[in-house]
Amino acid sequence: MARSASVKDVAAHAGVSLGTVSNVLNRPDRVSPDTRERVQRAMAELGFVRNESARQLRAGTSRTLAYVMLDASNPFFTDVAAGIDVAAEAADLSLMLFNSRNSSDREHSHLALLEQQRVQGVLVTPVDPDSPALDELAQRGTPVVIVDRTRSDQSFCSVAVDDVLGGRLAIEHLIDRGHERVAFVGGPATLGQVRDRRQGARAAWKAAGLPREDLVEISTTALDVAQGREAGQRLAGMAAQRRPTAAFCANDLVALGLLQQAIGAGQQVPADLAIVGYDDIEFAAAAAVPLTSVRQPRQELGRTAAELVLDEAANPAHGHRQVLFTPELVARASTLG
Amino acid sequence: MARSASVKDVAAHAGVSLGTVSNVLNRPDRVSPDTRERVQRAMAELGFVRNESARQLRAGTSRTLAYVMLDASNPFFTDVAAGIDVAAEAADLSLMLFNSRNSSDREHSHLALLEQQRVQGVLVTPVDPDSPALDELAQRGTPVVIVDRTRSDQSFCSVAVDDVLGGRLAIEHLIDRGHERVAFVGGPATLGQVRDRRQGARAAWKAAGLPREDLVEISTTALDVAQGREAGQRLAGMAAQRRPTAAFCANDLVALGLLQQAIGAGQQVPADLAIVGYDDIEFAAAAAVPLTSVRQPRQELGRTAAELVLDEAANPAHGHRQVLFTPELVARASTLG
């Protein structure tokens, strides 16, 4: 392509100075109506497109926000992203999404690029929330908010949902429904989410005075559908009197896999096996046996995260806040049948 | 934050000229090992971060590719995005994702920003593939590839899947299974996909010599789960001898909604109603009655699109190509029971 026209070309073509062209672009009211029109016509004729690099270099500020997501194929994160998008749009910023696909390397290379681009702020659901790369990024001045994860210390803004409470809600619901032998399905335990949900589950179990060994743990290597199916087979393989009558899964993907396996093996849900998922993604309600699940306020999570990062970017007196949302149990047929 | 250090600061701190710092950054081999090390130490001490705007302004080239997706919450598109990502990574570019959420306005504002950013190339699944905004963008020199849509003319590179064939495969499968009254569920007809799939369905129906009125059309206002449920209710409301024994849905989300409604109403799938979806998203196989679906090579779609846009960016002799992939029917329990 021919090198595209610059303000200078437009100025020459319209017979005005280059400062005036810039004024038309940035303070149209400072310029008389007829010159303004002349300049705009010149822009149209030359196909002028503002060079954002130059603009940003001079102005020092970019008009974008970025969200580095852990796994774009998990609907939970796309819903969070939609919430961020709403807030970004309200602030007249564009949201760029990056997918680290569970890889630290990809995550770090995206973060490095974003820092070089001087984006207004970075939202990130990190592979490892305690990675020092995040500290360095923040320390050098990029506003960073951690999404759906928390840190041991309070050195960042973060938004997350109370997973311990969520685990408790799930188990209390199953206990209410009369179950006395329940499986917790999820893993790996290196994920904070998994640990917290399990911890809440155990606390509720203990509080109900039920014997510890009747909360059976089935560990998976990832939180996806395939692992849910696999866990279902292990469950099915257990001796009948030891087999749990209900399962609480660490997320909906696992729960859907488990549901599929159970129905495929001819079991009735919830009569033979009740199932509770986590996240309440759209496909949970749309499953053939609609799934009871712990709902997280995904959109609000994203919206709040965006507001925090914008505050950090704009407000010099910004103080870090850790926002914790409250989850909610949505009971459906997979436990109510 | 304190304004971050520039090459000039690094040069001063390391006691070298500014050109040398740039060499360390871009041609490390041209610089002697000890000065290189000195400069690198200075960078680390000052927390130097290269300013990408300035780099890009001078170098004229960005290191990013962008995909403007129609609906990030549809797993089909995130899978396509993953395919693009793989190819982008291989070319050492970063992929930025934007979500237009089915809005032309959002799509256009994203495209405008990307043009200003002078990205290497833009991949887009547009709300309206015939929008003149795309022509203008391409005409001004930004490489553009249309993904999962096609244009009447050949003025763009595009990658898509043969939807007419896909529709034919679905209906032929149902005819093979002995169905003689089938519903086509989908809409709105303004979507090229819907039109093509329906056209293929009709062609196959006609080729089998079946009466036209026995391919019943149930039109939806969108291709999502809620509309699928709604369509299910309309189906259920039909008089028994007029009611189709099978449904071909224009995508999997609709099929899942239909499946849910049917099972909720106590019907047996496929005995009372066989269902074929389209896209073969992961949740199709994971549904409680695994869904027969028409699979599209999603990742390959993305990968090919990325390769086309990179060729257009790099190769002056580039000619536009319209790549059409072949879909494939994956038969599962929802038609095989």
Add this chain to the structure above:
DNA sequence: TCACAAGATTGAAACCTTTCAACAAATCGT
């Protein structure tokens, strides 16, 4: 008619990096 204010336009400087011709120093061959 003159002084002044208000409004419109100008042009140079600054933002930070990369590139490249030119220069300096070290190394080599003879």
Add this chain to the structure above:
DNA sequence: ACGATTTGTTGAAAGGTTTCAATCTTGTGA
């Protein structure tokens, strides 16, 4: 020991925009 290479380093120019003090025009009030 001397010119020719090679290796390493320099500094100015360029890239496109925005900003801002300065200048020019026009209109107003006395």
